[in-house]
Amino acid sequence: MDQNAEQQRIESIASHIESIIELLGEDVSREGLLRTPERAAKALWYLTSGYRTTSDKVVGQALFEHEGSQIVAVKDIEFYSLCEHHVLPFFGTISIGYVPDGKIIGLSKIARIVDVYARRLQVQERFTAQIADEVRRLTGAKGVIAVCSGEHLCMKMRGVEKQHSATSTIHYNGVFDDASLRAEFLSMI
Ligand SMILES: [Zn+2]
Numbered sequence: 300m301d302q303n304a305e306q307q308r309i310e311s312i313a314s315h316i317e318s319i320i321e322l323l324g325e326d327v328s329r330e331g332l333l334r335t336p337e338r339a340a341k342a343l344w345y346l347t348s349g350y351r352t353t354s355d356k357v358v359g360q361a362l363f364e365h366e367g368s369q370i371v372a373v374k375d376i377e378f379y380s381l382c383e384h385h386v387l388p389f390f391g392t393i394s395i396g397y398v399p400d401g402k403i404i405g406l407s408k409i410a411r412i413v414d415v416y417a418r419r420l421q422v423q424e425r426f427t428a429q430i431a432d433e434v435r436r437l438t439g440a441k442g443v444i445a446v447c448s449g450e451h452l453c454m455k456m457r458g459v460e461k462q463h464s465a466t467s468t469i470h471y472n473g474v475f476d477d478a479s480l481r482a483e484f485l486s487m488i
Contacts, residue, residue, distance in 0.1 A: 349418035361405035442473025
């Protein structure tokens with residue numbers, strides 16, 4: 300999307316946010332709220348920037364030859380996302396492990412892939428699966444496993460108001476069908 304089109308889109312989002320704030324019962328003309336629609340629109344645009352990029356773009360050329368066949372694990376990558384049911388934040392950490400097949404990926408690139416999928420409207424189950432499957436596709440790994448722990452504000456601030464709950468999800472493919480390999484990964488993290 301070119302910059303003009305992007306600016307127009309953000310302005311349109313801002314005008315909808317202004318209407319929402321008004322419908323909620325606020326005075327949109329009071330000083331503290333004057334630039335709020337624009338700021339909120341920009342924040343939302345950033346938090347959903349995953350729609351406007353791809354993991355291929357963020358990884359680029361950062362794949363390297365590697366002869367080992369042991370698990371490579373990256374632990375506790377922070378993420379911030381928005382739940383697709385309430386458009387409220389959920390956030391936590393995700394740990395990824397993979398068994399390379401001749402290629403490894405730059406470690407920071409795994410974190411960038413996480414952001415590509417976190418910065419969308421998501422459910423944690425799909426988010427976990429997408430990352431595992433994308434890392435496998437990009438590296439050609441023999442298998443990938445992803446374990447995610449998330450706190451959902453839609454559960455904490457509303458609804459059942461459970462303050463201390465966390466949701467865990469796991470997704471694996473390829474050689475991680477083998478339970479002993481999963482156990483090895485889980486002991487690493
Ligand atoms: Zn929700």
